[in-house]
Amino acid sequence: MRRVARFLIPLIGGLALLAIVGYVLLTRTTSRWFEKDLELRGRLAVESARTSLATHWADRAQLPEILADITRDERIMAAAACGTDGTLVAATDAYPEQFTCASLQRRMADEAGSDGTAWSMTSELASGAVRVSATRLVREQRAIGTVVLVHDLSYLERREATTRNFLLVAFFILALGAAIVTLLAARFAWRGWTTELRQALAGNPTRDFRPLVRDVRTLVERLAGEREEGVRAGPWGPERLRNALNEHLQGERVVILANREPYIHEKTPDGIRVVHPASGLVTALEPVMRACSGVWVAHGSGTADRETVDAHDTVRVPPGEESYAVRRVWLSEAEESGYYYGFSNEGLWPLCHVAHTRPVFRAEDWAHYVRVNQRFADAVCEEVDSDDPVVLVQDYHFALAPKMIREKLPKATILTFWHIPWPNSERFGICPWREELLAGLLGSSIVGFHTQQHCNNFVDSVDAFMESRIDRETTAIVQGDRRTLVRPYPISIEWPVHWVAEAPSIEDCRASVRRELGLQPDALLGVGIDRLDYTKGIEERLSAVDQLLERYPEFRGRFTFAQLAAPSRTKIPHYRDLNERIEALAERINQKWAKGSYKPIALLRTHHEPATVFRYYRAAELCYVSSLHDGMNLVAKEFVAAHDDEQGVLVLSQFTGAARDLTEALIVNPYDFQQASDALAAALRMPADEQRIRMRSMRRLIAEFNVYRWAGRMVVDAAGLRRKERLFGGLRASRASFR
Ligand code: F6P
Secondary structure, eight states: OHHHHHHHHHHHHHHHHHHHHHHHHHHHHHHHHHHHHHHHHHHHHHHHHHHHHHHHTTTOSSHHHHHHHHTTSTTEEEEEEEETTSOEEEEOTTOOTTSOHHHHHHHHHHHHOTTOOEEEEEEEETTEEEEEEEEEEEETTEEEEEEEEEEEOHHHHHHHHHHHHHHHHHHHHHHHHHHHHHHHHHHHHHHHHHHHHHHHHTTOOOTTTHHHHHHHHHHHHHHHHHHHHHHOOSSOOHHHHHHHHHHHHTTOOEEEEOSSOSSEEEEETTEEEEEOOOOHHHHHHHHHHHHHOEEEEEEOOSTTTGGGOOTTSEEEESTTSOOEEEEEEOOOHHHIIIIIIIIIIIIIHHHHSOSSOOOOOOHHHHHHHHHHHHHHHHHHHHHOSSSSOEEEEESGGGSSHHHHHHHHOTTOEEEEEOOSOOOOHHHHTTSTTHHHHHHHHTTSSEEEESSHHHHHHHHHHHHHHSSOEEETTTTEEEETTEEEEEEEOOOOOOSSOHHHHHSOOHHHHHHHHHHHHTOOTTOEEEEEEEESOGGGOHHHHHHHHHHHHHHOGGGTTTEEEEEEEEOOOTTSHHHHHHHHHHHHHHHHHHHHHOBTTBOSEEEEOSOOOHHHHHHHHHHOSEEEEOOSSBSOOHHHHHHHHHOTTSOOEEEEETTBTHHHHOTTSEEEOTTOHHHHHHHHHHHHHOOHHHHHHHHHHHHHHHHHTOHHHHHHHHHHHHHHHHHHHHHHHHHHHHGGGGO
């Protein structure tokens, strides 16, 4: 009601002002017209009686009758004939006495001039306003007197009153009509507007609102960017990541959910040993957690894990430098078998990698996957310390967890990172639970992949199998009120790598590794460091070495390739077969090129701790990463980081995410043994200067785009999202008042 009054009062006020101005102008103009009309009529009456007046002026007896004739016009109330000397010659009965001939002729002479023939004035009588007009009578070019007419102006007042009343009624009708029409139009427009605004706030703006929503978004993003600039001081490192967390997320503690734990406690004959797992995920995230603190929720898979946790299943790490907590979740053998080996690694892993292994989907594995995801999601919800925490969900083991966490913590900021490739939609579509997986991931605030290609594949899959709207401009999936951003965040490693700082000198590494492998001090060495997985292309790698020796005899007896292969997922038959195939292939190649104690392949199938891995990197002339398909591959980046001498050559599969960044590597197709063997030969022959140029460029790139930056970008984006959600949440809350 108040809103209506606020609107109507100015409208009616404006209309009233218009009416007053119109009324004043109209009355002035019409009274001028009426006065003119009177004068004309008066003059006409005198003109028509002029001859009679002139004829009878001298004898005067006829004059009263002639004057009475003139006053027959209803608007002429009286008339008089004045002599030139100012005397009254004759007058009708109603002629007012105060208009004496002498006074009128004086005023006429003053105002119209002595030669003026007509003059008039307005005056007031007790009966009302009158107009007095005087017309000079001339005969034979000589003035004989003046005829005075008194016009009744009361009808003019009547006319004005009628006009005023008419205007008032017209104004009232007009104001009423305008108010009704405006109110109706405003009501409809308002309803449409608020509907559109509501749609816009729900993330589904109509065309009219799109520019507004875009502008608001751009503004929010620009502000976020400017804030980010504020903390952009120098390269990204632990300190800057911590600052970014404090700056953007008010230091809110981070909860990471990842299947693999960063430190595994194993029982050995010598007591409990801490093992660093062979995992790209751990390589990347562990330094981030050291910088941020918080909690890492993971599967407790070590034989001594239960003995090392507190009552809350938590252990502080890293050992000796405790800065964050690992919360361990225990799985039964059946759960681990169904969720980890089954659905995750026999189903999703081959589904997402183009490596020619058929995915296996079993309903019982899926049931375990769902249950275990729920258990981990519950553990995360126990670890958070607010109702809108920041949760980082990692990898394909937890596709359902984001939705499960969101159900308990609707305001959480959930950043999910998928560490492996995302297949195209046709391939993804073969999974019997494709909709459930997508729905689970869409519980996230942001879903991240290593490359834009994987983002596109994910968006296409959502497009193909889910009810949702895809905002291609911002690469977001919109479902009802919620939106999930899809973004590429190419993962990386810490910089500088602390294992390099702790490693022996390059010379010592070269000497110790050659000694361990029984090689000559000047032997040429290549390395491959992997989990023993069919996606890594280890068979193709060994075949390329075989081709090298075949096609480049100069390297026979001089070049050895050390393959460090950490046993992985050995309960899966396919992995056991691979292990056997690799062993047989290495054996064949070794027999083929063996000479004395020389063997071209050193296959070390055991877990190696990072200190050893970095010693091998530093000792080698080249590293060959031959993945058939890999989300990123951090071995490539670690090899470059290890070579602070700026020597060494990276030979890199074109099917890794890393190949997009590390363009100074020798990029090969691992299926093409000839091309790969040429690259190995080129690497071994590469002059030191060229090695330095390539290494320097790659090292600069990794230093710049390190894992702190990767995490920082996600933190900044998460903060931007939280700001937007709070802003739009506030708007949404207030939209009730629009109704
Ligand atoms: O690359 C995918 C991935 O899950 C990584 O995240 C991790 O480095 C690696 O595989 C380890 O696999 P798992 O945890 O099965 O040993």
